[in-house]
Amino acid sequence: MALVPYVENSLPALSKLHNSSAQFHFANHDLRLAQDWKKLGVAAVVWDAAVVMCMYLELGKVEVKGKEAIELGAGTGLVGIVTALLGAKVTITDRQPALDFLSANVKANLPPDSQGAVVVSELTWGEGLEQYPAGGFELVLGADIVYLEDTFVPLLRTLEHLCSDTGVVLLACKIRYKRDTDFLSMLKQRFTVEEVYYDKQRDIHVYKSWKLPPREDL
Template sequence: MTTALCQDNPSDDATKEKDRASTRCLNQDNFEFCGYSLKIARNMGGNLGVSAYVWDAGLALCRYFEKENINFSGKKVIELGSGTGIVGILVTLLGGAVTMTDQPNILQQIEHNISTNVPSASRQRLKVCSLTWGEDHTNFPADYDFVLGSDIVYSSVTYSSLIRTLHYLAKQGTTIYLSSAFRKGNGSLSFHEVLLPEYFNCLIVDRLEDKDITVYKMTRINARPEDWFLT
């Protein structure tokens, strides 16, 4: 179910006067996963592009966690391209210490959904940070138990940067869950079948045939000298 909300646009001191004169319109979708009712707002008036949608690949990853009864308690998790935040929020509710990342203009949407869905007592386990793949990934630690991404393989321009970032963040023993929708013309099939296996052990763990969505479970292959450029 989707509802529409309009509210004053929160702002910092530097943009308060500009934001006072404007409002943002939020569409809110309701989801049920792992016994939790999630209310996910999407800022349709904020020029967020693809980040203003709850994509089926993200829902597929949430359903996979539910189906497999995965417990993230005590685990350190980072999510790439969090968008609305639905995956990272669910993982937090399942006990994970989660760092949710995206471009700077997306973070306010994520923080709004955190405030709606995550109890205050659990927010100490949550961080929201900007991360540009291939540029500032080395500002983050490389000791995560899980790296997550849903529908982040959509532009061939970003593929080398994404691999570089995944390779840095995933230590030996880190599990990567990547949920991807394959689209014609963007090279996503080649990315998963040719590029990723050069650096990661890739296992298909779930598939939605009707939506052409595949969930991969990946681990990093031991680094070779020719891979050093990735770090």
């Protein structure tokens, strides 16, 4: 999730991040996501990119039902929860400190008959990737995970490892700085990248990527 400055009540646009919960209606379900900025910071609030990603998934322009999906840097788990409600089998991942919080949100927002469609799992980008099947996911999702340059190389390695040859990566992000466009340039060296959606109100872009075919000269 995105790292942005936050001082309580300093900016009206950010005050919602301090609320103990955030409510949404996606996939014909009312969702209530717990938030805990003081305990977990950026990993425990719902960012606009996650909301826009869910809006895009609901449009039905990417096949979700029946797909093997994985969400990276899930935070509160909104995107993974909505993806499961839309019919995918989802692995929802984040770093270890966020997992209990994430698991609680998943349990609270998925009906009993959907609980089995979701696994919450630890994943630090670029590390321990062997625990996840290479090319094992048809849909790789990330909302507001492009913001720290030190993570770009391990994130790309993770995307390459997880995404199947016929799968797609969906990234929802705000383009804040030159480093964000630098990441997209890095991504284009390994994937075909297309902007498929833009929410002007929230200034969030959604990019769809799929693996480039192998080069014959390599």
